[in-house]
Amino acid sequence: MxxxxxxxxxxxxxxxxxxxxxxxxxxxxxxxxxxxxxxxxxxxxxxxxxxxxxxxxxxxxxGRNMRGLPRREIAAIMAVVPQSSFVPPLFTVEDVVSIGRYARREHRFQESPADRAAIEKAFVLTDTVRFRDRLISELSGGERQEVLIARAIAQEPxxxxxxxxxxxxxxxxxxxxxxxxxxxxxxxxxxxxxxxxxxxxxxxxxxxxxxxxxxxxxxxxxxEDVLTKQNLELAYGVTSSVERNAVLDALQVTVIDCLQKNTKES
Ligand SMILES: Nc1ncnc2c1ncn2[C@@H]1O[C@H](COP(=O)(O)OP(=O)(O)OP(=O)(O)O)[C@@H](O)[C@H]1O
Ligand SMILES: [Mg+2]
Incomplete structure (x- = not known):
């Protein structure tokens, strides 16, 4: 696994x-x-x-117990894009994406050609190169999200x-x-x-x-196993219809309404 x-x-x-x-x-x-x-x-x-x-x-x-694994070894395998992320006000997008390499580096303050290549590739893959010199704090929520994904990809997890x-x-x-x-x-x-x-x-x-x-x-x-009407009732307290969308060949959930609960809460 x-x-x-x-x-x-x-x-x-x-x-x-x-x-x-x-x-x-x-x-x-x-x-x-x-x-x-x-x-x-x-x-x-x-x-x-x-x-x-x-x-x-x-x-x-x-296969290795994560407790006791050094941070750097974890960072070489796993990259995380958090739900909401504090962004330091004076960092440029370039700085933020570079942080993706930092955890992996042997010489902390020295960028290798492999670091540079990974950063450039992450910019291209996420189509964020146009933000490169902007301050991260001055991007919209969605733009910032894309930059955080670029940072994770630069880490090459x-x-x-x-x-x-x-x-x-x-x-x-x-x-x-x-x-x-x-x-x-x-x-x-x-x-x-x-x-x-x-x-x-x-x-x-x-x-x-x-x-x-x-x-x-x-x-x-x-x-198909998980998105059943019954599971959605239990987990979310909603009634729904679950159908297969023929164009996408994927399940499509339409929530109909909240379940009426037998309590006084609204
Ligand atoms: N830092 C915290 N201190 C105390 N309780 C917390 C903390 N973070 C989360 N909780 C509580 O733990 C429970 C689970 O929170 P969690 O953030 O894991 O939920 P979630 O499934 O991610 O929710 P959401 O979909 O809203 O992001 C919640 O009851 C929440 O109030
Ligand atoms: Mg959450």
């Missing part, structure tokens, strides 16, 4: 938010984590990227981990970014794991989905 999590339990102080989550990501897969707000998706990514300690469970990166990469993007840029990830998987043997709220994009781009619900895995498998 590229990435494996076994029995992950995690909490914020005494509030346990992950209750024994298992997850496998094989090389070359594009796995989507879906689930309602506050259900533990970002927390799971923090555990998988070694940012958050667990109460129980282990994370293995290419084996696995790319993305938390809602399309959240700030318009429909065209959503296609561009997810299409790019899929192309890198096909051509460069990349593996990807992303959290995504858009169920139709998840169904269309991911080879496998994991549906989280209240800190446990409610369903996992192909989009």
């Amino acid at each position: 590229m990435l494996r999590a076994i029995g992950i339990r995690a909490s914020y102080r005494d509030n346990v938010v992950l209750h024994g989550v298992d997850l496998d990501v094989a090389p070359g897969e594009f796995v989507g984590i879906i689930g309602s707000n506050g259900t533990g998706k970002t927390t799971l990514l923090k555990v998988l990227t070694g940012v958050k300690p667990t109460l129980d469970g282990t994370v293995e990166l290419e 084996k696995i790319l981990i993305l938390d809602e990469p399309t959240a700030n993007l318009d429909v065209r840029h959503q296609m561009k970014i997810l299409g790019l990830v899929r192309r890198l998987i096909g051509e460069k043997g990349l593996t990807a794991l992303m959290v995504i709220h858009d169920l139709n994009l998840a169904a269309r781009f991911c080879s496998r989905l994991v549906l989280l619900h209240e800190g446990t895995v409610l369903a996992k498998g192909t989009p």
Whole structure:
């Protein structure tokens, strides 16, 4: 396995938010984590990227326990595009994309030809070269998102981990970014794991989905296995219709309404 999590339990102080989550990501897969707000998706990514300690469970990166792996070794395998990212005000886009190389470098302050080539390639692949000399703080939310993806690609990871990469993007840029990830998987043997709220994009781009619900895995498998009306009722409290879109040959979810709950809350 590229990435494996076994029995992950995690909490914020005494509030346990992950209750024994298992997850496998094989090389070359594009796995989507879906689930309602506050259900533990970002927390799971923090555990998988070694940012958050667990109460129980282990994370293995290419078969090695991640605890104890030096940061630089992790950075040579895994790149992360976080959900919201603090951007230092005086950094240019060039600086930010260069940071992608920093974690991998042997001589921290010396850029090698391989570093330069990776940076240039990331600019081209993400089509962000026109932002190069702009300040990152002066880009729009969507432009900034693309630059953060360029930074991750410059790192030349084996696995790319993305938390809602399309959240700030318009429909065209959503296609561009997810299409790019899929192309890198096909051509460069990349593996990807992303959290995504858009169920139709998840169904269309991911080879496998994991549906989280209240800190446990409610369903996992192909989009067909996971995106059932019943699962969507349980996980999101909505009624829906799930059909196959013939043009895309992918499932298409249409949410109909919120489920009526037998409580006084509205
Ligand atoms: N830093 C924190 N301190 C305390 N509680 C937190 C913290 N971060 C998240 N939580 C809580 O942990 C639970 C899971 O949060 P998490 O961010 O993992 O959810 P999520 O599935 O990513 O949600 P969203 O779809 O809104 O991004 C939530 O109840 C949240 O309030
Ligand atoms: Mg989140």
